[in-house]
Amino acid sequence: MENLSQVKELLKNSKRVCVLTGAGVSAESGIPTFRGGGDSAVWKGMPFEKISSAEMVEKDLDAVWEWFDHRRALYKDCLPNAAHRAFTLWQERFEEFTLITQNVDGLHERAGSREILELHGNINHAKCVDCSGIYRIDPQIVPHQPSECSECGSKLRPDVVLFGEMLPIETFQKAERRSKRCDVFFVVGTSALVYPAIGLADLAKYAGAKLVEVNPEETPMTSFCDFSLCGNAGDIIPLI
Ligand code: NAD
């Protein structure tokens, strides 16, 4: 693969590297992608845009948890794959390595990546609806525990960015800063349709970084990238 050797060459002289991952990076772990559908597009007759919305947290938090616990049950036996594991080595290899993910499955964390900029939250974290205290919930325990805030006694909600909500501002700003100053920016396993996450790749490119895409299919990003590595993340990332 000509592009692969060029990307390896490029990385030899790169100090700052950013990676943005999407649902495709977890496909080989058995988690359906967004557009891959799976059995997660509709929950009890309700489209997931509705059940995963800020409005539903207000109206029926128990139903929201039921849906998220259903997803947690689907994810709980899914293990990090070769791509997640390879990225844990990248964090040792570069002067500055930034892993940004749109995924909520927590698999980068389970693989051993340290500082992960989770733009859409994490399905195994819960947040107090009043004081915003954050709780880790054990991926193996479904339904989730705890269900109340130990500080103020209020209810907990999934710490996931729902439809109708803003991305976590500090996390996003950090991702922007890192994107603007990296030498190489990787877009891995994302359909490149979800803004503002994919806008980070634009920021990087305009600031002078090389863009590399890893995806078995073409996306709106492909023609904008300097290198396109066509294939599964679990095969390609370890080769890099
Ligand atoms: P998407 O489903 O829109 O696109 C997935 C992309 O991955 C596609 O372009 C597909 O060609 C590619 N792909 C499929 N298999 C791959 C593989 N083995 N290796 C590399 N690429 C592969 O996903 P998205 O762009 O991440 O956007 C969907 C949104 O839904 C995100 O905001 C995300 O938060 C959410 N989501 C998350 C998960 C998860 O946490 N695992 C799962 C589904 C959806």
Ligand code: ZN
């Ligand atoms: Zn609280």
